[in-house]
Amino acid sequence: xxxxxxxxxxxxxxxxxxxxxxxxxxxxxxxxxxxxxxxxxxxxxxxxxxxxxxxxxxxxxxxxxxxxxxxxxxxxxxxxxxxxxxxxxxxxxxxxxxxxxxxxxxxxxxxxxxxxxxxxxxxxxxxxxxxxxxxxxxxxxxxxxxxxxxxxx
Amino acid sequence: xxxxxxxxxxxxxxxxxxxxxxxxxxxxxxxxxxxxxxxxxxxxxxxxxxxxxxxxxxxxxxxxxxxxxxxxxxxxxxxxxxxxxxxxxxxxxxxxxxxxxxxxxxxxxxxxxxxxxxxxxxxxxxxxxxxxxxxxxxxxxxxxxxxxxxxxxxxxxxxxxxxxxxxxxxxxxxxxxxxxxxxxxxxxxxxxxxxxxxxxxxxxxxxxxxxxxxxxxxxxxxxxxxxxxxxxxxxxxxxxxxxxxxxxxxxxxxxxxxxxxxxxxxxxxxxxxxxxxxxxxxxxxxxxxxxxxxxxxxxxxxxxxxxxxxxxxxxxxxxxxxxxxxxxxxxxxxxxxxxxxxxxxxxxxxxxxxxxxxxxxxxxxxxxxxxxxxxxxxxxxxxxxxxxxxxxxxxxxxxxxxxxxxxxxxxxxxxxxxxxxxxxxxxxxxxxxxxxxxxxxxxxxxxxxxxxxxxxxxxxxxxxxxxxxxxxxxxxxxxxxxxxxxxxxxxxxxxxxxxxxxxxxxx
Numbered sequence: 001x002x003x004x005x006x007x008x009x010x011x012x013x014x015x016x017x018x019x020x021x022x023x024x025x026x027x028x029x030x031x032x033x034x035x036x037x038x039x040x041x042x043x044x045x046x047x048x049x050x051x052x053x054x055x056x057x058x059x060x061x062x063x064x065x066x067x068x069x070x071x072x073x074x075x076x077x078x079x080x081x082x083x084x085x086x087x088x089x090x091x092x093x094x095x096x097x098x099x100x101x102x103x104x105x106x107x108x109x110x111x112x113x114x115x116x117x118x119x120x121x122x123x124x125x126x127x128x129x130x131x132x133x134x135x136x137x138x139x140x141x142x143x144x145x146x147x148x149x150x151x152x153x
Numbered sequence: 154x155x156x157x158x159x160x161x162x163x164x165x166x167x168x169x170x171x172x173x174x175x176x177x178x179x180x181x182x183x184x185x186x187x188x189x190x191x192x193x194x195x196x197x198x199x200x201x202x203x204x205x206x207x208x209x210x211x212x213x214x215x216x217x218x219x220x221x222x223x224x225x226x227x228x229x230x231x232x233x234x235x236x237x238x239x240x241x242x243x244x245x246x247x248x249x250x251x252x253x254x255x256x257x258x259x260x261x262x263x264x265x266x267x268x269x270x271x272x273x274x275x276x277x278x279x280x281x282x283x284x285x286x287x288x289x290x291x292x293x294x295x296x297x298x299x300x301x302x303x304x305x306x307x308x309x310x311x312x313x314x315x316x317x318x319x320x321x322x323x324x325x326x327x328x329x330x331x332x333x334x335x336x337x338x339x340x341x342x343x344x345x346x347x348x349x350x351x352x353x354x355x356x357x358x359x360x361x362x363x364x365x366x367x368x369x370x371x372x373x374x375x376x377x378x379x380x381x382x383x384x385x386x387x388x389x390x391x392x393x394x395x396x397x398x399x400x401x402x403x404x405x406x407x408x409x410x411x412x413x414x415x416x417x418x419x420x421x422x423x424x425x426x427x428x429x430x431x432x433x434x435x436x437x438x439x440x441x442x443x444x445x446x447x448x449x450x451x452x453x454x455x456x457x458x459x460x461x462x463x464x465x466x467x468x469x470x471x472x473x474x475x476x477x478x479x480x481x482x483x484x485x486x487x488x489x490x491x492x493x494x495x496x497x498x499x500x501x502x503x504x505x506x507x508x509x510x511x512x513x514x515x516x517x518x519x520x521x522x523x524x525x526x527x528x529x530x531x532x533x534x535x536x537x538x539x540x541x542x543x544x545x546x547x548x549x550x551x552x553x554x555x556x557x558x559x560x561x562x563x564x565x566x567x568x569x570x571x572x573x574x575x576x577x578x579x580x581x582x583x584x585x586x587x588x589x590x591x592x593x594x595x596x597x598x599x600x601x602x603x604x605x606x607x608x609x610x611x612x613x614x615x616x617x618x619x620x621x622x623x624x625x626x627x628x629x630x631x632x633x634x635x636x637x638x639x640x641x642x643x644x645x646x647x648x649x650x651x652x653x654x655x656x657x658x659x660x
Contacts, residue, residue: 002493008578008579008580011579014576014579020319021322024444025328025343028343030338032339032342033340036609037604037609037611038182038337038338038601038602038604038605038609040335040338040342041342042601043331043596043597043600043601044328044331044342044343045330046218046325047324047328047593048328050320050321051321051322051324051328053319054317054318054320054321054324055315056321056537057323058315058317058321061315061317076467081578082575082578082579083284084373084374086369086373087373087504088372089573090373091370091571092325094366094546094567095567097550098365098560098563098564099548101560102560110547110550113543113546113547114543114544114547117542117546118444118540118543119444119545120539121373121376121538121540121542121543122376122537122539123537123538123540123541123542123543124537124539124540125541132540136544136547140547140551141610144346144551146556151282
C-alpha cells in the first residue's frame, strides 16, 4: 500500500504523542498478570506491541516529511490547521454546554447551545436562530417523548 | 411456513411499516448529505432505539441501513462528493452525467439498480445464511480467532492514505474495548482503580463520538463552502434502458454478494470491483467510462446494495462484521440482547427471518423514496452547515445520554469526538477503530479459549491450527487476503483513480 507523504503541521508531535500512549498501554499491560499466554495481560501486551510497531512504522516512513519542517514554521501553522478559532471555540461551547446541563437542565441549556451555535457558526441571524432553536426543541421533545421514549435529564 | 410468518411480520403491522419507511427516509437523506456518513447515521440513530422492543428497533435499523448505503450515491452524482465510501465509484460516471444535464437519469438508474441489487443480495442472505450457520457450529475457538483476524484485515481497505495508520487505528479500537473488567478473571484492566471504569466505556459513546462529533467538527472547516444547486428532471428510467442493462445488474449483484460475504470486505470494495469489471467487460458503453457511461453508475450501485445481503451473511452467522456499518449494527444487536453468530439461527431463528423481512421492506421503500423527493434533497443539501451541525451535535448528545441516562457517557463521547477529530485531521480513519472495538473482544476471548484448550503449549497451539482442515483453510484464506492487500486492491484503486484524475483534468 502506498504511504502518505502529505505535509501536515505538527503531525510529528501527534505521532510522538501516540507513541507515548502506545508505550503507556504496553507498560500498564506489562504490570498485569502475564505468566501464561492466556493471562489477563497477554492480549493487552500484544495490542500494545502492535500499537508501538505501527507508530514506529509511521515515524520511519514519514521521517523525511517530518524532518522537512522547521519548528517555528510548524508551530505557526498548528492553530490554523487543526484548531481554527471556529473549531476551538465550538469545542469550548460544547464543553460548557455539557457542564451547565446538570445545573440549568436539558431544555434551557440545549436552547442556549443551539442559539449560540447557530450564531457562532453563522447558520442563522439572531431572530431566526431564536425561532429555529425553539422549533428544534419542540421537534426533539415530540420525538423523544412519544417515539424514542428517552427521558431527557 | 413458520419462517414465512416471521418474514412477513414487519409487513403486517402499520407501526413497523412506518418505522421501516421512516428509517429508509432518514437513511437516504442523512447518507446523501455530504460529510454525514451512513455509519454516522446508523450509530447516532440506533442509540435511540435501545429502550424499544427488539422488533421495532430492527425495523428502524434495517431502514437506516438500506437507505444510508443508497443515499451516498445522490451526493456523489449531484455534487461529486460521495456520501459514503461505497458511493465513491458511483461518482466516476454519475457526476459527468449530472454535468451533461442527465442527473435525473443517473439518479433513476442508481435507484433502480440499488433496489434490484438489494433484492438479489437479500435472496442470497436468506439462502446462504441458514446453511453457513449450520456449518459454523463446527467452528472452534481458534477458527473464530482466525475469522476475527480476517475481519480486522479490513483495516487494509479502510486505512485511507496509510496502512500503518489503519493498523494503529484498529489496535487503538481493540485497546478501547479492553478497558474494564476482564471477562475471564474479573480483574480490572486499564481502570486505574476507578470503579466507574470497571464496566468499560460504552461502545455507543465511542461510536457516536468518533462518527458523530468528530465528523461534525471536521465539517466546521467547510462552513464557508457555498452549497451547490442542481436542476434534476426525468428521474424514472425507461424499461428499455433497464432491460438492456439487466445482465450487468445480475453480474454486479453477484460481485457485491461475493465481496460482502467475505469477512473483511465491504461495499466500497464491492462497488470498485463491479465498476472495474464493467469497464473491462463492456466493449460498447453508452459513453466512454469516466465521461458519463450509464454502466458506470449501474455497476457500482448494484454491487454496493447487493453487498448488504452479502455483508449480513458473516455478520449474522459468524458474528463477524463485513464493514464499519455492520460493526455498528452488531454492537446494536448485542445491546438488544441478541448475539450474532451461529446460535442466533438456533436460539432465535424468528429474529433472523424478521430481519430479512425488514430488509426486504426497506428495499421496497427505497424505490418510491429514491425516485421522489428530489426537491427536498435539493433543499437539504442547500441547508447551511452552521444550522445542521449544532442539530447533529444535539442529537448525538441526546443519543449518548439515552444509553444509560448517564452524563459520564456524554463526557466520554465528547472526549472521543475531539480525539477522533484530531486523528482525522492527520489522516487516521475511524472505520478501523470501530472494527477494533467490535472485533477485539471476539478475537481475545477466542484466542484465550484456544490457548487454554492446549494448556498454553505454543507448539500444540500451532499444531492445532495446521492439523484442522477448517482452520488450515481459514489460515490460507487469511494469508491470501494479506498478500492481496498490497496487490490487487492497489491495482484496482490505481487504475480507477487514474481514470478519475484523467477525467477531472480534462474537465
